[in-house]
Amino acid sequence: MEYFEKNTNGFWLDTLEGLLERFPELELPHKQDFYTLLFIDSAKGEIIIDKVKIDTDQAKLIIIKPDCVSSITLDKYAKGSIINFTSDFFDLRYNTNLLYQFSFLKKWEKPFVRLTEKQVYKWNSLLLLVKKEYQNCSKGFRNVLCSYLNILLFEFERAYNPVRTIEQNHSRESKIIYFKQLIDKHYKSKKTPSQYANLLHVSANHLNKVCKKETGKTAGSLIRQRILLESQRLLQYTNLTVNEIALEMGFDTPSYFITFFKKQYGCTPEVFRKRQNDLFYFV
Template sequence: MKFSNIADLSAGMFKADNDLFWIGSLECILEKYPLLEQPHRQTFYTLLCVENAQGTAVIDGVAIRLDRPKVIYVKPGSIFSIDINRAASGIMIFFEEDFFSLRYNNNALFHFSFMNKESSNYVRLGENKAFEWKMLCGFMLQEFNDQHKGVESVLRSFLNILLCKLDRQFNPVTPNEKKNNKEEKLRQFQLLLDEHFRKHKTPSFYAEQLNITTNYMNKICRQYRGISSGALIRKRITIEAQRLLHYSVRTVAEIAKDLEFESVSYFITFFKKNTGVTPENFRKSHQ
């Protein structure tokens, strides 16, 4: 289904006491919040902790079956939808970055490696891990429902535990492995890229913002992502273009304007060079 405008949803849609955080059961989730069933773009992070369910979650056109215990992670800006049975068991958590940063310093979320890598959006849980997640999420849901004194501090602590455990699932590392300055620069680059990719499409802008040379930024990107900084910028722009072509009814000219290309023909050339097909052919093949 195509939309003239893809809905942007914030955590405030859940009408909770705190519009930066929400947690709830998967049971009858679509009856309570039907907008989740339609493709939408979220301003918040999502953790979908599945115990037992039937259905599908779709993230940027990639379908994930909800058939066994797993944790699905959705990053802000992705286009997401979920089709799930009424009797599903599990927990859904939504949180804005500001909720986490109120206790932890800014950009703390990007210290979790799974949030920075081009990796799968989910991990399967074995029996022991599934039980552990069920218990932790259960405690968290109870805390959210009780709304006792200090509830937000407790919820942030639980959330930090869940993210730490999820990071281990996505990327097991030895205890003495430490993050270095290069990784921090790469995280900062990705933050800047998400914010400025429409207006700034060359590596020099980001290198200047990071107070490093373009050559050094390329070296970091090649070391940790296997491609140049320019390729990462082009990839980010291409992903956004694919989202708009797949989920919206905007014309190619409108999408080119939204992404701040100098002309429609330049956008078409850019898209074909980076995907192998024209925007119109991409749209036709994903209908």
């Protein structure tokens, strides 16, 4: 959704009622680079994800993962909520690999679960709290929203009954998860694909091919993404100086860190920090 990508900070919430009147482009097959969580209370229509049709004939939770091709068809009186969020939004508050522990986010799992009346009541209650926080934008609201999102994902996990299918790419996907876990553990000291390839006992070329196949990104890009995420966290949530952050992140010199950061974000760490401080506070 172009609106989400241009006008949010990684989290967006709306109601399902009249959704397609506001965003008719959702009816067309499209690919996105963020997660969409749909809570269907009652609705007539269907959600299609990678050619799999999910009827909205009863209460459901549906997850649309990044890079999936999806379309949404709902009547204008549909009841429920839609939440879009990026992995970066979630990762700023929690460990970067926490999303991978949720069964329903794995590539080979079905992307929905049916809800009981009791579960529907609970989700409506939780989403009222999320909506209030989202609309008020009080001090620290972004952190609170991230905490609520974590609760919603765990509630999804509790309701979820995984139905595994035979997936030929399972071993490759498991290797990507392990690679990301290694990055999370060593990103301050190991910054090249070859270093991680050695830990995985594969060639750097093979690792890069697997990464491109499963994520669309190179191994080097995934490593840089993790370094930038932690740098962003430190700039946003601590009072460490740029020099101290450079040292903490394992860069030889502050100037090298500044050059690295500016190349990725188009601005210096100090400018980035000022922009974030205009919106959020340190915790």
